[in-house]
């Protein structure tokens with residue numbers, strides 16, 4: 405492969421351990437995580453990535469201590485108010501993906517406002533998955549179809565998913581050394597190339613991103629076909645064409 409991935413998805417993990425290593429409260433790690441995310445958005449813009457999707461808060465993260473949950477909500481509100489002008493200046497369109505109902509009115513209106521004010525931007529689509537779970541997404545898509553009395557097919561479900569506005573991710577990165585999906589993009593990652601980085605999210609810099617992209621570029625994506633078919637060396641196909 406010679407082209408950079410069009411869509412990169414990231415499980416931004418390791419903020420808590422980064423803070424722990426420095427004898428800081430976990431929320432200090434999340435704050436540093438926001439800085440790392442800003443750097444990542446800039447790096448994606450510079451590298452011509454079309455879509456960046458990040459996992460910021462999972463359906464299961466409500467189970468954390470209440471002060472960490474409220475700290476994360478406050479951080480989201482702060483990041484929204486601070487970063488939107490910069491996103492606009494850089495041509496970034498933001499989408500929030502997830503169940504908004506459990507979020508406060510104030511946060512909900514902040515999300516809607518950020519989406520509206522960046523809606524005209526086209527350089528990079530930036531999906532922030534917040535109160536998101538892959539299982540939630542599949543269930544909400546099925547419910548949507550059922551309520552409209554529509555048949556459930558792969559295509560109709562795909563169109564009802566929360567990420568229907570973008571193609572599936574090409575490269576899925578998880579930082580923080582864990583080798584699991586943790587309920588992220590269960591449907592959409594069917595054919596994503598996976599890359600696991602031992603770097604904690606606050607330390608995930610341009611070089612680490614380039615490493616992930618370089619690893620991606622060495623992969624052969626077969627989508628169920630044989631290597632010979634994909635590389636154009638399939639003799640039966642060549643004979644058929646002659």
Ligand code: IPE
Nearest residue numbers: 416417418419420421422460
């Ligand atoms: C990821 O970092 C951010 C969120 C889940 C909000 P963690 O907070 O999970 O960091 P670790 O895994 O405890 O180090």
Ligand code: IPE
Nearest residue numbers: 415416417459460461462586
């Ligand atoms: C996944 O990380 C969710 C986010 C990065 C937002 P977690 O830290 O919550 O995942 P587990 O609990 O280790 O699987």
Ligand code: MG
Nearest residue numbers: 417418419580
């Ligand atoms: Mg974690």
